[in-house]
Amino acid sequence: MAESQHYVLHVNGMPHEVGDAWVGESLLYVLRERLGLTGSKGACEQGECGSCSVLIDGELICSCLVLAASATDQEIVTIEGIAPVGSPTDVQDAFVEFGAVQCGFCTPGLIMAAHALLERTPQPSETEIREELSGNICRCTGYGRIIEAVQRVAVSRTDQR
Amino acid sequence: MTVLVATTLNEALELLSAEPDAMVLAGGTDAMVEINMGHRRPEGVVAVGRIPELRTWSYNAESATLRIGAAVTYGELESDPFVRWVPALSQAARTVGSPQIRHAATLGGNVATCSPAGDGLPVLAALEATVHLVSLDGSRSIQFSDFMTGPKRTALWPGELIESVSLPVFSGWQGYAKVGVRNAMVISNAGACLVVDDVGGVRIALGSVGPTILRCAEAESFAVSVVDVQGGSVAESDAQEFGRLVASAAQPIDDHRSTAAYRRHAIEVLARRLLRRAFPNG
Numbered sequence: 001m002a003e004s005q006h007y008v009l010h011v012n013g014m015p016h017e018v019g020d021a022w023v024g025e026s027l028l029y030v031l032r033e034r035l036g037l038t039g040s041k042g043a044c045e046q047g048e049c050g051s052c053s054v055l056i057d058g059e060l061i062c063s064c065l066v067l068a069a070s071a072t073d074q075e076i077v078t079i080e081g082i083a084p085v086g087s088p089t090d091v092q093d094a095f096v097e098f099g100a101v102q103c104g105f106c107t108p109g110l111i112m113a114a115h116a117l118l119e120r121t122p123q124p125s126e127t128e129i130r131e132e133l134s135g136n137i138c139r140c141t142g143y144g145r146i147i148e149a150v151q152r153v154a155v156s157r158t159d160q161r
Numbered sequence: 162m163t164v165l166v167a168t169t170l171n172e173a174l175e176l177l178s179a180e181p182d183a184m185v186l187a188g189g190t191d192a193m194v195e196i197n198m199g200h201r202r203p204e205g206v207v208a209v210g211r212i213p214e215l216r217t218w219s220y221n222a223e224s225a226t227l228r229i230g231a232a233v234t235y236g237e238l239e240s241d242p243f244v245r246w247v248p249a250l251s252q253a254a255r256t257v258g259s260p261q262i263r264h265a266a267t268l269g270g271n272v273a274t275c276s277p278a279g280d281g282l283p284v285l286a287a288l289e290a291t292v293h294l295v296s297l298d299g300s301r302s303i304q305f306s307d308f309m310t311g312p313k314r315t316a317l318w319p320g321e322l323i324e325s326v327s328l329p330v331f332s333g334w335q336g337y338a339k340v341g342v343r344n345a346m347v348i349s350n351a352g353a354c355l356v357v358d359d360v361g362g363v364r365i366a367l368g369s370v371g372p373t374i375l376r377c378a379e380a381e382s383f384a385v386s387v388v389d390v391q392g393g394s395v396a397e398s399d400a401q402e403f404g405r406l407v408a409s410a411a412q413p414i415d416d417h418r419s420t421a422a423y424r425r426h427a428i429e430v431l432a433r434r435l436l437r438r439a440f441p442n443g
Binding site: 005007023024026045046047048050053059060061062064065066067069070072073113116131132134135136 | 163164166186188189190192193194196197198201202203204205206208210236258259260261262264265344345346
């Protein structure tokens with residue numbers, strides 16, 4: 001048995017100590033079970049569903065496919081860090097307004113993916129939205145309302161400029 | 162030992178030499194699936210994904226050769242400058258997993274895993290890429306076709322790391338196409354890369370239809386004999402024959418993802434389409 005791990009993760013702007021961890025723990029496991037950040041969801045554990053998406057140094061990544069102990073010295077942002085409780089982002093507001101949330105399980109991952117998409121491509125076409133969100137599976141909505149929500153945010157951000 | 166996040170190549174090699182059983186971790190998109198599913202329980206890990214030497218690429222204009230560090234991600238390979246220099250590799254990159262996967266997954270990891278379904282591999286085979294390996298004892302460079310010895314089997318020695326891959330930059334047409342059960346987030350059931358090299362050759366390499374990536378010598382020489390390079394054209398009947406020759410060179414099997422018969426059909430269609438895309442006139 002490998003010796004236990006002690007390391008520090010930087011999550012949502014704060015250092016978090018992780019102690020007595022097993023060497024093979026995924027970032028998703030550590031976020032949820034050790035740090036109590038249960039916004040990122042675990043489903044497939046093989047990078048297919050996108051429910052666990054987080055930003056690592058600004059890149060959208062499946063936290064289930066990150067070895068937690070290798071993510072030291074990187075800036076990790078989870079759904080909890082995207083906005084303070086009670087002050088949703090424009091993307092979160094649009095998801096509510098357009099009915100892009102049904103059961104809600106995929107929503108944290110989709111919100112992270114939508115933010116990453118709009119950072120990279122402020123004026124995405126529908127094809128670009130579909131391609132960029134292709135790593136996030138939703139079994140409820142059929143995606144139409146999710147795409148409308150993202151399009152609305154793109155338009156309203158442009159209007160504000 | 163436990164987890165080393167290597168910051169230099171030498172640090173990683175020293176650890177790997179001292180602990181040959183340590184798992185080498187790059188993007189994690191293959192390795193973490195095995196760990197999460199309980200198929201692998203590493204005692205120690207050497208994380209190489211953030212080693213600066215492996216994160217770089219360089220272009221040698223004199224030899225028209227591109228050298229890509231092993232930890233360059235598929236997310237990077239799908240955009241500039243790679244899309245101009247090795248468009249087939251960018252096309253293959255864009256078909257890998259999802260944006261989340263591509264931001265993590267590396268070219269070196271694809272080469273190290275060496276699955277017959279690895280999307281980058283037919284491109285490396287068609288371009289006759291060289292794989293550069295490094296260990297504390299020194300470095301060596303071998304052809305990709307010699308590196309991949311079987312399904313998920315490689316010529317990598319214990320204590321050795323993949324440092325980079327080098328590829329020729331050609332001016333002719335090249336492309337990658339694959340068939341899976343859907344467009345996104347899919348492992349290929351059949352995939353092919355077609356390259357027109359700078360000396361009038363047509364090359365095609367096949368993925369997911371054999372134990373390794375397959376080249377098709379007969380189909381390649383047939384293509385050279387029938388295409389009009391200057392006019393950029395090929396007769397439809399010749400493209401069909403090219404597809405048949407490629408299909409007869411395939412060695413597909415039945416498995417959980419597809420059947421041999423379907424794979425043979427799909428690779429025939431892909432080969433015909435790629436040749437028509439390379440020579441679209443007439």
